[in-house]
Amino acid sequence: MDKIVVKGGHSLKGEVTVSGAKNAALPILASALLADGKSVYRNVPDLADVTTMLKVLGTMGCGTGRLTGERTDVCEVSVEGPIHPEAPYDLVKTMRASVLVLGPLVARFGRARVSMPGGCAIGARPIDQHLKGLKALGADIHLTEGYVEATAKRLKGGTVNFDVITVTGTENVMMAAVLAQGRSVLENCAREPEVEELARVLNKMGARIQGAGTSVITIDGVDGLNPVEHAILPDRIEAGTLMVAAAITGGDVLVRRVVPEHLEPIILKLRETGCTLTTEEGGIRVKAPSVIHSVDVKTAEHPGFPTDMQAQLMGLMTVADGTSVISERIFENRFMHVPELHRMGADITIQGHTAVVKGVRALSGAPVMATDLRASASLVLAGLRAEGKTEVQRIYHLDRGYERLERKLRDLGADISRVKA
Numbered sequence: 001m002d003k004i005v006v007k008g009g010h011s012l013k014g015e016v017t018v019s020g021a022k023n024a025a026l027p028i029l030a031s032a033l034l035a036d037g038k039s040v041y042r043n044v045p046d047l048a049d050v051t052t053m054l055k056v057l058g059t060m061g062c063g064t065g066r067l068t069g070e071r072t073d074v075c076e077v078s079v080e081g082p083i084h085p086e087a088p089y090d091l092v093k094t095m096r097a098s099v100l101v102l103g104p105l106v107a108r109f110g111r112a113r114v115s116m117p118g119g120c121a122i123g124a125r126p127i128d129q130h131l132k133g134l135k136a137l138g139a140d141i142h143l144t145e146g147y148v149e150a151t152a153k154r155l156k157g158g159t160v161n162f163d164v165i166t167v168t169g170t171e172n173v174m175m176a177a178v179l180a181q182g183r184s185v186l187e188n189c190a191r192e193p194e195v196e197e198l199a200r201v202l203n204k205m206g207a208r209i210q211g212a213g214t215s216v217i218t219i220d221g222v223d224g225l226n227p228v229e230h231a232i233l234p235d236r237i238e239a240g241t242l243m244v245a246a247a248i249t250g251g252d253v254l255v256r257r258v259v260p261e262h263l264e265p266i267i268l269k270l271r272e273t274g275c276t277l278t279t280e281e282g283g284i285r286v287k288a289p290s291v292i293h294s295v296d297v298k299t300a301e302h303p304g305f306p307t308d309m310q311a312q313l314m315g316l317m318t319v320a321d322g323t324s325v326i327s328e329r330i331f332e333n334r335f336m337h338v339p340e341l342h343r344m345g346a347d348i349t350i351q352g353h354t355a356v357v358k359g360v361r362a363l364s365g366a367p368v369m370a371t372d373l374r375a376s377a378s379l380v381l382a383g384l385r386a387e388g389k390t391e392v393q394r395i396y397h398l399d400r401g402y403e404r405l406e407r408k409l410r411d412l413g414a415d416i417s418r419v420k421a
């Protein structure tokens with residue numbers, strides 16, 4: 001298995017460009033199922049998860065492909081022949097976001113058979129709210145042999161009040177409601193920029209969605225949609241990770257191609273640590289202070305501090321001046337990076353959903369093991385700062401969500417390489 005080897009102690013300097021957002025690309029690729037014809041997406045990150053979503057669509061009978069040469073960011077999905085509306089266990093088990101095909105399939109083809117995603121390293125992650133939403137739109141749902149089977153002659157508009165705020169749940173039900181008969185009102189929706197982006201794409205396809213990005217989304221169903229061309233928005237979590245890379249190495253980096261409003265909670269937190277952040281044409285410059293101050297963090301739904309940045313921020317806090325209290329309030333088991341950070345000399349105590357991090361003078365490089373996507377990123381960040389060599393194993397987690405991270409960091413001056421097994 002490949003591993004990443006980092007030799008710490010280099011200040012990062014220069015400019016780096018952020019790729020397209022994984023969490024926007026995945027639902028948008030699934031939304032191609034809603035129209036006949038070829039949809040073309042630009043700025044699609046080249047990630048394992050995107051490849052998996054293309055495979056899911058391919059096994060159903062969609063034509064899928066990524067351009068080669070200069071435009072590897074362009075992906076096409078065509079829906080032309082018959083569609084077999086099933087997402088098999090072998091693919092769903094590698095990526096739970098495969099469940100995003102459920103809403104489009106039942107809305108467009110009247111039936112779907114999608115393997116139930118299990119839990120994962122960060123929590124149980126049920127999909128009860130996705131199913132509640134689809135039922136409210138008139139779908140019949142059965143769970144058999146580990147699969148969700150959903151059928152409906154034609155979905156009907158309805159009111160859905162989500163009991164918990166769910167990003168992919170909101171997206172799945174929104175994609176179902178666009179082809180339902182009549183008006184749907186979704187309440188207590190996720191307000192993440194990726195939900196708004198999906199609604200933007202659906203509206204370009206001919207849907208009638210209002211309110212995405214707020215907690216109430218109103219959708220007037222239409223009879224059919226058209227394929228679309230769209231450029232995916234930049235990945236705010238990759239941007240945040242690169243900003244922390246600048247901060248933890250005492251660096252000065254211009255992070256290009258970002259949407260500053262989407263980064264607000266991260267920018268505010270990094271300013272509290274003493275970093276100077278300025279918006280410049282085309283990006284945000286992060287200049288690290290000589291001493292990082294400790295800050296407290298509570299993760300929350302957007303516009304709160306994103307859970308997908310918790311592990312990276314904790315990496316930074318391991319070398320801050322003082323003690324920081326980090327509360328994880330979205331997922332019940334998202335501290336898997338802590339035992340690995342301990343191996344590098346971090347001082348962290350977990351008390352339930354809270355981690356108390358006492359900054360240490362120095363981290364020391366060590367062999368460590370990635371356990372999930374953002375945990376992997378936090379270990380790479382800690383490795384950039386640590387004295388000596390850090391080897392991060394099981395980096396297939398990292399490859400799910402970061403496009404060539406080691407190359408981007410190396411271009412900024414890091415001593416980092418991928419060692420092929």
Ligand SMILES: CC(=O)N[C@H]1[C@@H](OP(=O)(O)OP(=O)(O)OC[C@H]2O[C@@H](n3ccc(=O)[nH]c3=O)[C@H](O)[C@@H]2O)O[C@H](CO)[C@@H](O)[C@@H]1O
Nearest residue numbers: 023097125126127128129130164165166167168169330331
């Ligand atoms: C592909 C994608 O976009 N992934 C993101 C998405 O995941 P995802 O959409 O899976 O996360 P959710 O917003 O659904 O999860 C939030 C919380 O709600 C719970 N829940 C969710 C659905 C449900 O039916 N029942 C239920 O109880 C979950 O277990 C979790 O505790 O949002 C998360 C929270 O910002 C991010 O960490 C992920 O990167």
Ligand SMILES: C=C(OP(=O)(O)O)C(=O)O
Nearest residue numbers: 023096097308373374401
């Ligand atoms: C948890 C994440 O992704 P997923 O929902 O695809 O597991 C993530 O991007 O940090």
